[in-house]
Amino acid sequence: MALISKAIGKGSKASRQLVSPLWTSHRSLSTSRSFLRISDEVQEALNSKKPVVALETTIYTHGFPYPDNVALASHLESVVRINGGVPATIGIIDGVARVGLSPEELIQLTSSAGHENTLKISRRDLGFVCGLRLAGKRFNGGTTIAGTMVLAHLAGIKVFGTGGLGGVHRGAESTMDISADLTELGRTPVTVISSGCKSFLDIPRTLEYLETQGVGVGTFADGRQGKVDFPAFWSRESGVKSPMVIQNEIEAAAIIHAQMSLPLSSGLFFANPIPEEASIPKHEIDTIIEEAIRQADAAGASGKDNTPFILSKIKELSGGKSIPANRALIESNVRRAAIVARELAILETTHAEATGGNLNHITPSVQSNLSYSPPAGNAAHTLKPPPSGPSQITPKSDIIVAGALAVDFSCDYAPLPGSAAPVVISPQLKTSNPSIISHTLGGVGHNIAKAAHFMGSSVRLYSAVGDDLSGRAALAQLASEGIQTSGIDIRNQPHRTAQYVAVNDAHKDLMLAMADMGILESITAEDITARWLSDLNQAKPKCLLVDANWTSPTLHAWLRSGKKAGALTAFEPVSTAKATRLFTPSPNISEAIPVFPNHLADLATPNIHELSSLHGAATRLDLFSTPDWWRVIDALGIPSSGLRVALSVTTSPDLVNQGLPQQSIQLLPFIPTILTKLGPMGVLLTMLLKANDPRLSSPESSPYVLSRCTNGDPEVGGVYVRLFKPKKALGPGEVVSVNGVGDTFLGALVASISRGQRIEDVIDLAQKAAVLSLKSREAVSPELMALRAEA
Incomplete structure (x- = not known):
């Protein structure tokens, strides 16, 4: 604590920032703590x-x-x-x-x-x-x-969700029995959301007292039109009209934002009617309350004892019906308070960015109708320089993601029902195919950032969009998700917002994809040095993830900067064509691709085809014949007879016949940890162990350490190879979408690694996260938040 x-x-x-203005400047913090x-x-x-x-x-x-x-x-x-x-x-x-x-x-x-x-x-x-x-x-x-x-x-x-507000008690003109809640609302700028006040109180006088205290009072319309009643806790109607009506959480957030911005020192009270299915009819609860008040008067229960006595009697007289109603209304109020707080965070973020603020954070995923107006004045073909000044201090982040932000279109083939022709699960070429088309905000970088955020990490995303319809939609969606947009550059024509179109068969398996990610390719290494790398150094992330949508020089600039900042660097290959960018040297760099321990990427997550592409590129560029590569390979201690038998035991004969673990081992001098995504077969982990790695002496790891250094190399310890089969394989009917599944896996994986967990201990969790996205219409399932405790 x-x-x-x-x-x-x-x-x-x-x-x-930590202490409210109520604590005056002369007040001692050492005392208050x-x-x-x-x-x-x-x-x-x-x-x-x-x-x-x-x-x-x-x-x-x-x-x-x-x-x-x-x-x-x-x-x-x-x-x-x-x-x-x-x-x-x-x-x-x-x-x-x-x-x-x-x-x-x-x-x-x-x-x-x-x-x-x-x-x-x-x-x-x-x-x-x-x-x-x-x-x-x-x-x-x-x-x-x-x-x-x-x-x-x-x-x-700023936002507080609770059950019912205290109020003016009946007969308060002689007893002066008025809840301190009302006075507090008059002097403390916090918004309280509750189901009105209990109907054994004097509701008209309660509203009068709140007005005297300068408290703004509104009631959520909850789908109703026109004037609505101020609710009476167990029932949705009180017979007293609400001073104001609030249509939804967006309006509530706007009111709070204005109240805080002016600023006004009083609070706000938003009444949220009890859910209709849980409410007790007004005539029924009124009869019960009258009897409870009569018994309270007879028992002399007054002051602080009055409310508990009456509540106990209402429970008794209602036959216990008030208890489930209590639970339903407080849950409804807390849910509404969370959504209002969400919308307020979005509004504050959007307002801060529009006025030059820099809120470097990702907040929870939300849905909103808030619009976003991008800042004007960006020069064509150039990036906005970062504003300077104390307001631009960048807080630390666990994870920084540099990659694509795109509008994703998913085209799922949907054969027409009742056709006499044999069932075909794949779309036909050179003709129109019936399909279900949906679109979401995606992009590899965005999806990874969102997955890591859902797993509880503090994450920031760096990318670019065009000043076009798709770009404005992407920024609006980012705002609705609660993801700050200060790291997103807006580029004028002819640059276009990235788009990705996936064509899937009837089982939702990918058949063909088309990606227009040219906007990131327009950004140079010099651009990111001027725009983003100072942020990277200030943020001191534990991990930097970079996808292959950048050009080779820019990709290398990101990775070099991540290594310099002391972050674990992760590389997502994206596709077979773009994976090879890791091995394409920058034109202004004469040295060869660096190898362990000076490698650029600590970790990569290719699929089978991307692994083959990486291996093929290294072969074509003759990277497997350099003296540095041979130095590392010799130090691994691989016997002259090879590792075929050992690899067949730790992985599978089929994978060995395909050459997948062998390809991974050959790539280890360039990428010391490779997780090859095998689809329904699981994940193949191949690691180059450092000389002092505790796995070399661990009985638990012994079956997977296939070779150890024997030549005294001070850096290299050995090779670790292990196949992680999925805990559960989904059937064709269970898969909703394959978009974002690999990105979810990487985001969840790195979120756990950034907390200090070993990679082999969190692969099963990352696969579980990927399964949730397979079963979701979203590229990254919001249900990942339920896995935070395991991360």
Whole structure:
């Protein structure tokens, strides 16, 4: 758990970003960090401008019993993640306010529900519970809406999803019983999304009080037309019209953006009606509430005891119907909050770029109707120079992807039903074929970046589009996915946005593909040096992935820069024609293609045909006869009898007969790790082991280490060869699309490697990710987010 201001200098820009304006400049950060801690995940998300959703904890400590509460807490966090956000569950543990609870902390808090030292925490209680910790008294606490808003704002979180808002109690004109939630909304700029307020409260007076506090109140139309009722928690109608109506999450995000930009110090309240199928009819719940209030009055339950008493009675009188309604509405609210936060992140990114900002991050995949207007003024045939100044400081990224961004068209052959002719699964040449045509945003670089992002890595993409209809569509889609566009150059005519057309048979297997990636070929090595390489050095990535859509000189410039930055460099060959660009030297470089340990690409992921193309190119260029190549091959310790028998055991006789592992071994001096994608046969891993590689002495790795260095070479250790068969092979009916499957594999693979895992330990996971994309209409399946815990 990161402290709010750990290792930050006084008055630094970083500290001002970490701490809300509520903390004045004279306030000591070393003191505040004793009371407020923000999790690493939430802090990284806030720094990267990803959508974050605050979640309260009173519902767990004073609503649901253990272990039902921990199950609900885990479920609501999953709802946020599935919808593209980062959950920030907020509570008090041992007298410290926590923004973003780990699973262990969540269990610690939820399991303390009902204990004497577990309190309900509003604004007024924060100083009490945090201060007494210094006196040796440690309290846990679930934060109310007011308490959660305060801590969310201190952390910099703008959107908060919860169940129901507190309000003005009936008879408040004499009791002054008004929830602190309402006052908090008047002074803390956080947007709260809930199902209105509970209908045993005085809803008209609640809305009047919010108006007095300067709080903007709106209700989601939820498909309805005209004026709509402000919802009453368990029912969609209250009999009181909402002050404003909000059509969708995009409108909600626009309102929040304007509120924050002005800036106004008050919050916003957006009411989200309970899902229709879970609602309790108004006449039914009104009768139950009247009886619950009567019993509360008779029992003398007032003040802070009033709401819990009434809720308990409503549960009893409704025969338990209020409980599933509670669950349904809070899940709906949290889902809507995540989508609003998503749209807000997109809007802020688009606005920042339009005004010269530079938000270097990728945020979760989303769908949106936001339009994108590319910046004007790009000179024809040239790249935009990077703006200068302190706002352009580039944050660190785990992975940088340099490659193609394209509009993909998938043409799936669809034989006409009822034909008397024999069933043919392949389209016919020189005629029109019935098909199902779809288009998505793709490109090898984009797909790899998206897959790595879905697996939880921080990723940035560098590419180019044309100033044309396809380019504008691509940029709009990027914005809707939450991927920042500052690394995408816009090039004027005659440059065209890259497009890829795949023609597949009836089983969705690729028959023919056409790719127009000329826009990347127009970019020179000098262009990327001027435009992007300074970013690369500042970002200090753990991995740089480059696809072969660049020209050879530009490809080599990317790889050399990645090596210089200390990143693992990965090469995606793209096609048989473009794979050979790795071995085509730049015209202004006289030296031969460098070999291990000075190689350019640490890793490559060819398919069978691309591997053959790489091997053929190396043969034609006579790369297998250079002294440097022979030095490495001799050091591998391959016996004079060869490795045919050993390779047949560790892979398969069929692969050996095709010569695939032999070709891979011969290429190892140029690419020390090669993962050959074999389709339904799996993945063939071939590695050149360094002299000190622990696999050389590992019993687990021993069956796959086929030779060891015997000549004392200080760099070379041996050869590792292993076949990874797929855990599950899909039948023809299960495959939805093959586009992006190889890219998904590489993105998922590198996301895991960048976390320090061994490559052989994550190949099965990368294959699992590829299977998800095979079963998805998207080039990269959003279901990859469910694999993050395994990465």
